Amino acid sequence: MVNVNEGLNPFQFAGTPVIQFGSGMLRKLVDVLPSGAQRILFVMGSFQRTNADAWEQVAAALSSKQIGYEIALIHHEPTVDWVDQVVERHRLGGIDAVVAIGGGSAMDAGKAVSAMLCTEPGDTVLHYLEGTPGYRAHSGRKVPFVAIPTTSGTGSEMTKNAVIAITDSFKRSIRHDRFIPDAAILDPLLTISCPASVKAASGFDALTQLIESYVSTKASPLTDALALSGIEAAARSLLPICTDASDDAALHEQMAYASMLSGITLAHAGLGLVHGLAGPLGGLFPVPHGVICATLIAEVTKRNLEQLQEQQADEAAGHGWAKYAKVGAILTGHSEQDVQGCCARLVAYLETLTEQLRIPRLGDYGVTADNLDAVLDASDNKMSPVTLDRTVMREILVARI
Template sequence: MSSEQNLDFSILPLPRIHFGAGKLSCLPSSVSAYGRTLLLVTGRSTLRRSEAASGLLEEFHRSGIEVELLEVAGEPSPELIDHAVELGRKRPFDAVAAIGGGSVLDAGKAISGMLLQHHSVERFIEGRPGVLLHDGRKVPFIAVPTTSGTGSEVTNNSVISRVGPGGFKRSLRHPAFVPDVAIIDPELMVSLPREVTVSTGMDAFTQLLEAYLSPFASAYTDALCCSGLEHFARSFEAASGDGAASVAVRADMAYAALMSGIALANAGLGIVHGFASSVGGLFDIPHGTLCATLLAEATRENIRQLQAKGEPSVGLSKFANAARILTGKSFSSEAEACEQLVAKLEAWQEQFAFPRLGEFGMSEEDFEEIIATTRSKSNAAPLDAAAMRRILAARV
């Protein structure tokens, strides 16, 4: 790989991070550092599904913390956030905590950021008409992920969506929205169903690969991405199969997701996440599923574009290095490594039966609208409309 690395970079703040088995026990004391009243945001089955989390409310009671429980379902919409904020304003809260998957964490993050504001959340969402600049005031926020995917526990944005005609999937964003505390406990993840493990894992992997290949990557984000890729490669298939109940395997996946979150916040993401924004507003496709089904073809197209330049490329070197990390093999040439990277992604596509976009109602008639609203300034290579159409057409 090329020795050239960008050493000119800035880093967003990080939360106080507690990582490891049993670290959920840090939550009551983390809340107590801010006060005695907590708004706890969870998924509908979060506290019931996890043995580690099931006794949490009793532990809060023993610690003298008053808890208001708010259960949310699905990806957060402006209406969900506004409703939750209205409920949350009925009493002052010293802190907000979210325990759940990426959508639950995004909901908690947005609620934390809106409790001290006086407009609908939609007025602050990027790319919406009449957008307002958020002043960064929020209620302290603690993130506790129960999946290994989005890395929302360390990012400064909350993804808000409205699905359907005229829909959107965009971010509420401010540097102050980085969680104050992140507690990553792999014991919370051992009960994840296989399909959730696969889709969230592919989201984390896509974020690692796209941040690694971003033109805004640096030596700092490269180190995070390579470390995350190594842990992902070691445990993805195990987590999706016979090793699902292993805390060590789940720790690898949680670590990969954590690294992906820090990397994307500082380097950006590529075309797959560009499509996630434009497609996600039109069709009800789980985010990780969309990443999984598009990644092989997007990687093929990016490699094709870089090779067409006919000159040495840091991007091609990075794709080749990612292939070595994923497969654990050495290759005779950069071209062979890139070819084997695509082959590995296609093998996962078959092994885990990633659904096609057509199964969610997309057709070629939708491509023009999707392409017109897709942005990917952090992609590995510039892609024109024809290139984006090829990626979509291969998976419709």
């Protein structure tokens, strides 16, 4: 992984939340709240119904410490209006911490609410969304925020941004180093009741994030070590938790660990073309983010490898090729000495996994070969080890319609 004969590129590491990881760790919630907290705001979707026993334990633990709570329900991706309304309702309510429990939408919603509770009355999250007219930098002041994911996928519990929808087709991020959650509780038992189709798409998204950040041009030895550990864990767990071991706690721990690492590596090493296409696709069509990433990763990997092979004389391209081979070796158990074989097997593995996990195609959500221009206009290769042109990007999308 680290060539001892080479120097190391400079890198920054912004840190992670305090992490409480392990089955049953939900019981640590009271411990990670700010000392003296008297009132907290939960941001969640259907957690009380889907994990009724766990919710009862949380409520009892808070009650035993005389900690009161409010609940803001989120059943869709967070919008500007939703965030503003929740913040206005609770701005003067003495909220000592925001606790998000749920999937990616709850994580983003809670992160944005915690960031907005310290702003002036009447302020709107719209002002702090990157790339919007009238954009203002956020001070970073926020109410302490605890993230408790119930899906293994986005890694949002490790990152400093929240994606907020301005309209159905226009989403932007609020972002600040201080928005990295203060604490994250990763209790894999909470992910077991997740539907298989969600486990498949979100888990494949996590694997995609690990692969893209590992081969990223911004990767460091630190993110490489984390990404490889995550890829190993995802290789062991992703397929079985979606098929014949859907209630196996140990395998859900492996997947939750992989997902957590993917959040750290994407935040520090960046992502590639899959996510460069996912942003505009998700904005223009009603395709869940996990489905987009899962459905594209095999085809993007194949086309990236074709391009890298053409450029192998180039040192950077050779490095990218070798890294893909390492991923192929881990996922397939093939000897990494056989670089060519590992790359071919990697593509075959990802294609087979796409079938085994029954990942939908883009056409299932209304994407057609005739309506790709707006997607391609807004797409980019991000930190991909190669730059694919618009023609190849179009072919990738068409192959998955």
